[in-house]
Amino acid sequence: MPFRADILRDDHRRRERRAWIITAVAATIILLAGLIAGAFWRWAFHDLPSLPEDPETFWSIRREASATLLDRNGDVLDVRGPLYASSITLDDLPPHVINAFIAIEDRRFYEHDGVDYRSAGRAVLANLRAGATVQGGSTLTMQLVKNLILSPERSLRRKIQEMRLALALERQLSKTQILELYLNRVYLGAGAYGVEAASRRYFGRSASQLTLSEAALLAALPKAPSRLDPTTNIEAARERAAQVLQAMTEAEFITAEERDAALAAPAQLQPAAEQTLRDGALYGYIFDEALAQAEALIASRPADLVIRTTIDPELQGMAHSALNARLDEEGERENAGQAALVALANDGSIRALVGGRNYADSQFNRAVHAYRQPGSAFKPIVYAAAFEAGLSPFTAFYDEPIDLEGWSPRNFGGNYRGRVTLQEALRRSINTVAAQVGVEIGPEAVVDMAHRLGIETELPPLPALSLGAVEVNLLELTGAYSTIASDGIRRRPFLILAVTDSRGRVLYERPETEGSGERAIEANIAQTVSTLMQDVVISGTGQNARLADRPVAGKTGTSQDSRDAWFVGFSADYTAGVWVGNDDDTPTRDVTGGGLPARIWRDFMTLAHAELPARLLSAPAPRERTEREERLAAYYSSLSSAFAAELGEAAEP
Template sequence: MGDFISKLKSLSDKSGNAQAQKNGVASESVPSSSNGSQQEPDHLESTPPPATRSPLQKLSSALKLPLIAEKATAVTRLSYQDRSIYRHKRLWLGLLGLAAGGGLAWGYWSLERTLPSTDDIPKFVRRGTLTIKAADGTILQQQGPATREKLTYQQLPEQLVHAFIASEDRRFYQHSGIDFLSIGRAIAKNVVARDVVEGASTITQQLARIVYLNQEQSLKRKVQEAMMAQKINRELSKEMILERYLNLVYLGSGAYGVGDAAWVFFGKSVDQLTLAETATIAGLPPAPSAYSPLVDLKAAQERRDIVLARMVEAGYITEVEASTAKAEKLTIKPSIPKKIYSDTPYFTTYVQQQLPKYVSKEVLEEGGLTVDTTLNLPWQKKADSVILGAIKNIGPYEGFGQAAMMVIDPKTGEIRAMVGGDDYKKSQFNRATQAQRQPGSSFKTIVYTTALAAGFSPNDGYLDATYMVDGYKPRNSNRKHAGWMSMRDAIAQSVNVVAVKVLIDVGFEPTIKMAKAMGIKSKLLPTYSLALGSSEVNLLELTNAYATLANKGNFIEAHAIRRIFDRKGRVIYDASFKPKQVVDPGTVAIITWMLRGVISGGTGRPAALDRPVAGKTGTSENARDLWFIGFIPQVVAGVWLGNDDNQPTGSASATAAELWHNFMVSATKGMAVEKFAELPKLEGRKGSIKAKPVRPNSTKTGFYDPEDGSGSSSGYDGSNPNSSGGSSESSGSGSYSSGDSGSRSNESAPAAPSYQAPAAPSSAPPVNETPAPPPAVDPAPAPAEPPPPPPASEPAAPPAN
């Protein structure tokens, strides 16, 4: 027993020495190993300090039980080591968590930086749409998935706003773009129902999806949608969010926005909707086709009742109001979306045809374009009234079934009004831009303009008598001749013989070149009948040519588009047509003065206004085409009357002039009176271009023509009172004297024989005519006289309607 106690003491001393070393106290005696080396207890390193001893350790030491204390120390040592390792793991887990959180934060920040600007929302336009506006901003037509009835927040009825909030997003005013409570509620309901019975997308999320995203069901799209919704909520007011959402949400049957839906389903505006109708529309977003009252009225009513119940839950309406609305029978009045069809179809179709000139194919395919046009809506309405009224009320009596009008601002080249026919639904053929017709005497203006530009004087005299050049015989419409007359009198009375002679003197090449410079794009044939309008043109280009004169000789291409915006509201085309001087100012002043004579004492008298007017009538062969093109400094307008099958009319160009007058009276109301340029000095005037006279193979004048019963027996012998020469005939040489009927007299036309036509009634035929065009004549002299011209060929007409 004594030996056992001694051993315990020995172990206790060892333990005490080890503890003293641990505490930094020198041991008095350290036992040695059997081999004499100093040995340190193996538990010394991990023995905790006294302050950290466990109760078991303290008890063992007090009882002097070293074995128990050692074992307790070993247990404590293991526990302490485990705790250290555990703390090490927590450190690494914390670091990993911080890294993951930082990565997520960085990723969120990076994604947020790439989010589009909310500035796009107020001006957002869907892809595939096309909006065409008049000059004053009025929408003329909208195609594709466009919102046609845009409303401001102030125009939205409060009841309508409440219905959508109750149905789609009852915590709209509380959440920050994402409603986590709604997400939880929707998940719970969907789990219980084992089906998707409720969604959790807020109104803000739906707006983000409409404007920036697609309908793809993916995690990436959901994350982007949520982030964008929060950004929208931060940067836009709740009122703006509601306004844009209620204008853009698709509600079925081609209705985009609540304004369109009210019209499409009930044929009324939003402020006229009943509570039942409002709830019906508010119930459409989740499934516009399934809940459409045009598709399934019963389903629409059931969905309406759900919306009404939610409005009661939200406190927007009472139970009584809901019950009354549920009992209301829905009266559906289907209507076509507004502006899907144009009230100015000829013009808007022309605009669409012009778009490829200004934007690429890719941009057109993407769509979302808004086009600002040049159309003056009040003028367009008046033009429609004048032309359609004439077709209906005058056409049956005067033999024309179609008509067209073109109105241009000569200072800008902008097309301000366009009428292409009587009924676009029956015929989409635009007679203002597509119909190629003979302009008749209205083309004489270009012939005389060319002659004046070449230095001719309006007082130069020409012999109006029977005349044949290279087998071609121009005839005046009244089959009479007036003898020697000035160019000014000849254009005022629309004398055909003189016009042909002027063309011969100035030449085919300069005349055609002048016509092209003034705006004529159609092919012009170098024939004698060109002077009388035998080459076909369309109303747009002929009116554009006259606009060049109204703009002091500056050509600006007629156009209908001012600006084009892409779907984000950026300007991608801005019209910038620069004027080009193609006719010298002196020539413009003289021809304008001559054309004013057409109005004051010639064939254009019905077009007279309370201000200076210049213009010219035109009638093609057999009165197939009736024209009047007239202008004041601020406006130029052209009128055409005729038949699609090219049949003759029984009317005259005076009717066209009268219609021009009727339109212009309205268009110029309140418009300042501008004067034309002063007439320049005529003596010693030099031309700005060079004439290239035609050299005919043969000419003959002053002969008796049995076809029109005229010649020297008509009361005038054909002699020039200002020269000793009489009528003459030239053959083969291509030259002729100043007294020959094929040339002008350099002296002013005598006053006595100058023909002054008496005022004719408006029903009388005009004194102009375009005979059948002969074959083209080579300006160079030919060795032999050409054969007689063939019969006139009928011009191509648009398809009959």
């Protein structure tokens, strides 16, 4: 019996030792597993970024700064930075657009929870067999996480993080929210993000209007947006689009007949000349000005800025062409290296703005930021002040050598005509008369009139002001003429209609009340000046600005030594101003406002009015003189000139 007890005790001790060994081994294994799991967890997730709590953040996260310039109708003129468009919902899109992306990128999108394990398994096996990455296995949710949250690193660790965040995202957002985010944020080549931006980029219209073949082309691009960019590799993009159509057929989104019809009529890109991304030559100056104004109008700038302007792209193209064609033809001969042009509609909206000959060569905007002497182009302002003070177009002054407290203004060409009316003085741009008028009514009255009409620049109340011996910019002078054209109602020139972000959130919108304007001068005074300015074009210094089929009014201006030459005028539809000169302020070769600037103005206005019915100006036309009156005027003018010349000679020391 004792022997038996010893055996049992030994057996018990052995079992205890085995139990302890097993427990120790198990504990060691568990500990090692924990350590490995912890190490793996730290390796995989120690730098895992968190998802934004606010779903709205997904729309702006990782959005590069960009600005989109729109015309008056809301069409894209130019883009700086990536191209974003207004966000689009699933309800806005035809079903074949949504189905194209699901079919080729994630056919089980509505069945998985963010990770498609079946697809991922197939991808792993395919990659192992190929010895390279030939399949991705990423769902749309994983792609969204990769694009918006994670780094572009390609590794197993990054893929694990992608899967974990995709699972979390599917718990946070609905399938509809995820798909809308994906379709609005996916990069589709050529700087375009989202189906709306890409549709406008490649096809010139909204994604809501995409055909099946066009939808397939867009869905082809996420695989390799740079290599498959349709603007540089259309054949490769179409080959991939054919795969998309086949995938849609296999998923039973379309029939074989629909697939074959789409293959027979592949997507066509819009012509290069009509693509929404233009070079800076046409809209560079406008973009700079619109961006500066927009940033001044809003409290803080979002990453993506969409600026809707008043620009008419057809008029802008006409202005650019007219200005450059004339400079190419006459600029070198006339030693005139630069020009600028502004065109305003009757409501004050800027429809065209050319700040210089070539934006690529110089970004300085001469229409807005160059302050030059307008010369005689300032005289309509002086005469408006004179008529308000009680003078009339028939008030007479003597055109003769004068001395105004040591100031002796001279006429262009040095001739004098004796007794002339204000109408003739403006028509012939007589300096001595304008100087006398300015002194009689007082320079303060001229300054006041200039500011009321639209000159924003501070002006010194000096006698020389009446001859335009001050500096103004082209936009404000054109705006002042527009006030005259509008019978004395001032409507400040404006460029921006609205500023939004790409989701359509309004950051600024021009108030409708600003369109009514304010009365600057009485209508009869504005119309009197307008009538005299019509006479300038009919028979005065502005004859090169005549339009063949409609009346216009305007005034020439030339600064000292022909450094600046201007023509500003208006029809019943538009007011436009042209400046010609040199950036270094060197003289041109005797260019006057009635020469090269008037011809540029006429060329542009002829194009601008080609499709418009001829309309009369609100002001009456000047009365045409009879042949006898013309002969008598010429006779008395010659007598007066001779008499004035004799006076001048007698005054010589």
